[in-house]
Amino acid sequence: MTFGSPLLLVSLVVPVAATLVYLWIERTPPSGAISFPNLAVVASIQGRSSWRRHLVAVLVLSTLILLCVSVARPKVSRATPVDRSTVVLVVDVSVSMNAVDVTPSRLEAARKAIGSFVDRVPPQVKIGLIAFSDEPVVLASPTTDKEALRGAIASLAPGYGTAIGDAVARGVDLVRLSTGEEGATAGAATKAGAVVLLSDGSQTRGILDPLQGADIARQAGIPVHTIALGTQQGTVTINRGGVDLVVLVPPDRLTLARIAEATGASTFEATDADRLAAVYKQLGRVVATEKKPREVTSAFVLAAASLLAAGIGLAGLWAPRLP
Incomplete structure (x- = not known):
C-alpha cells in the first residue's frame, strides 16, 4: 500500500494518545465514593459494563485509526490490461x-x-x-x-x-x-x-x-x-x-x-x-497486465463510518438504565 499524502499519517498520534488516556483512566481508581442505596442496581451495572465498555472503546479507536489513514489517501496496486x-x-x-x-x-x-x-x-x-x-x-x-x-x-x-x-x-x-x-x-x-x-x-x-x-x-x-x-x-x-x-x-x-x-x-x-x-x-x-495504483480513501471512510455506527448503536443498547 502507498499513500498520496504520507506526511498526514502523523495524525495517527491522535488515536495512539487516545488509547493511552483510556488505559490510564481505566487503571486510575475513583477519587471518591458515591453513596448508592440500591445494591441490586449497582451489581447489575457492574456485571454488564466491563467487556462491553471495552468493545465500544475499541470500535471508536478503530474508527479514529481508519480516518487518520484515509486522510493520507491510501492507494493499492491493481492489475489492469496494458x-x-x-x-x-x-x-x-x-x-x-x-x-x-x-x-x-x-x-x-x-x-x-x-x-x-x-x-x-x-x-x-x-x-x-x-x-x-x-x-x-x-x-x-x-x-x-x-x-x-x-x-x-x-x-x-x-x-x-x-x-x-x-x-x-x-x-x-x-x-x-x-x-x-x-x-x-x-x-x-x-x-x-x-x-x-x-x-x-x-x-x-x-x-x-x-x-x-x-x-x-x-x-x-x-x-x-x-x-x-x-x-x-x-x-x-x-x-x-x-x-x-x-x-x-x-x-x-x-x-x-x-x-x-x-x-x-x-x-x-x-x-x-x-x-x-x-x-x-x-x-x-x-x-498482458500492469499494476496501477488506485486510491481507496472512500473504502477506509466507509469502514470508519460503519465502525462508528456500530459503536454508537452498541453504546445505546448496552447503556445502563436506572429503574
Missing part, C-alpha cells in the same frame, strides 16, 4: 519436442498450454506466434483474432535444429513493429510488449547466439520470459544412416535463465504438462 499490449510467443519445434517425458509429448503439451494462454489473455491484447527450429518462422503476426491464433498453434510441427538467438531477435522485431516502437532508440523501454520463449534444448543452429539475441531484446527494452520444457532424462529416437539412435535431449536451463536475467524477465522450468499450463497461466497475468 493498452496496445503485444505478446509474442516463441516456440521451439526442434525434433527434441517429440520427446514423451512430458506427456503426451513435449510438443502436444506446448500446444495445449499455449492454446489456454490465448484463451485467457484479455481480448485487446495482441498475440503473435513464432515457431523455430533451424530458423524462426512467423506463424501468426500479432493479432487479436483468436481463431487465427488457434489455427497457427495447430500448425506447429517438429523440425530439426535449434536457433534460439535468431528466434529471440525475430520475436523482438514483431513486438516493436506491433507496438509502433520500431524507431525507438536503444535502451528505450517498450512497456507494452513482451516475448515468451519456450525451448527444450540447446542452440545448434542460427546466426546469433542466445545471449546476442537477449542483448537485442535488452536494448529494445523488451523482456523475454523463458520456459525450459522437459526433464534431464528426456530422449528422442533419430534415424541416421538407417540406424535408429536414442538421443538424450535435456533442456538448456542455464542459457534460458541467462536470457531472462539479461532482459529483466522471469524464467521457469516445466517438467510436466500441468506445470507448463500453470506457467503460461501465470505469464498471462504478468505480460
Whole structure:
C-alpha cells in the first residue's frame, strides 16, 4: 500500500494518545465514593459494563485509526490490461519436442498450454506466434483474432535444429513493429510488449547466439520470459544412416535463465504438462497486465463510518438504565 499524502499519517498520534488516556483512566481508581442505596442496581451495572465498555472503546479507536489513514489517501496496486499490449510467443519445434517425458509429448503439451494462454489473455491484447527450429518462422503476426491464433498453434510441427538467438531477435522485431516502437532508440523501454520463449534444448543452429539475441531484446527494452520444457532424462529416437539412435535431449536451463536475467524477465522450468499450463497461466497475468495504483480513501471512510455506527448503536443498547 502507498499513500498520496504520507506526511498526514502523523495524525495517527491522535488515536495512539487516545488509547493511552483510556488505559490510564481505566487503571486510575475513583477519587471518591458515591453513596448508592440500591445494591441490586449497582451489581447489575457492574456485571454488564466491563467487556462491553471495552468493545465500544475499541470500535471508536478503530474508527479514529481508519480516518487518520484515509486522510493520507491510501492507494493499492491493481492489475489492469496494458493498452496496445503485444505478446509474442516463441516456440521451439526442434525434433527434441517429440520427446514423451512430458506427456503426451513435449510438443502436444506446448500446444495445449499455449492454446489456454490465448484463451485467457484479455481480448485487446495482441498475440503473435513464432515457431523455430533451424530458423524462426512467423506463424501468426500479432493479432487479436483468436481463431487465427488457434489455427497457427495447430500448425506447429517438429523440425530439426535449434536457433534460439535468431528466434529471440525475430520475436523482438514483431513486438516493436506491433507496438509502433520500431524507431525507438536503444535502451528505450517498450512497456507494452513482451516475448515468451519456450525451448527444450540447446542452440545448434542460427546466426546469433542466445545471449546476442537477449542483448537485442535488452536494448529494445523488451523482456523475454523463458520456459525450459522437459526433464534431464528426456530422449528422442533419430534415424541416421538407417540406424535408429536414442538421443538424450535435456533442456538448456542455464542459457534460458541467462536470457531472462539479461532482459529483466522471469524464467521457469516445466517438467510436466500441468506445470507448463500453470506457467503460461501465470505469464498471462504478468505480460498482458500492469499494476496501477488506485486510491481507496472512500473504502477506509466507509469502514470508519460503519465502525462508528456500530459503536454508537452498541453504546445505546448496552447503556445502563436506572429503574
